[in-house]
Amino acid sequence: MTQKEIKICYSEYDSLSGLGEEDRILAEKAIEATANSYAPYSGFCVGAAVRLSDGKIITGSNQENIAYPSGLCAERTAMFYAHAQYPDAGIIAIAIAARQDGDLCETPASPCGACRQVMAEYQKLAGRDMKIILAGRRKIRVFRKVDDLLPFIFDSLH
Ligand code: THU
Secondary structure, eight states, rough: OOOOOOOOOOOSSSSSGSSSHHHHHHHHHHHHHHHBBBTTTOOOOEEEEETTTTTTTEEEEBBBOOGGGGGGGGHHHHHHHHHHHHHTSOOOOOOOOOEEETOOOSSEEEEEHHHHHHHHHHHHHHHHHOEEEEEEESSSSEEEGGTTOOOSOOOHHH
């Protein structure tokens, strides 16, 4: 038997001003995108912004439905739209922000498992690391690649 360990790396900032310009802009776009959330059932308004390899920024927000499972998270709304519209561009970064009762959440919202799985696939398609920026009011977390949020990803079909 061999005991193994996985190390997860991320950086934490107190405010957006600590980020480089590109990341700060992407985080601001995610915060702006929370305004387009349709979340009458949960009241949890999520925004996501993805940066494509050609520099384009695409935003999305969570879209709920009275038949609950029919709704979709902000991250997948943004990624699916981006890849449907620009299939030749890689998704190289994603920023996520969430509001509750109008206020940006203090601690950043972390993407759900299904969104992480989708991020992992687009990262693989892009052939380079996808940066993940989780923007909260008091804390901003930056992960260099999806592997840091989702180790041992399912990718066994070839
Ligand atoms: N939600 C997202 O948009 N992204 C996530 O990663 C987690 C959750 C949405 C789904 C639902 O509309 C609301 O937040 C509450 O779960």
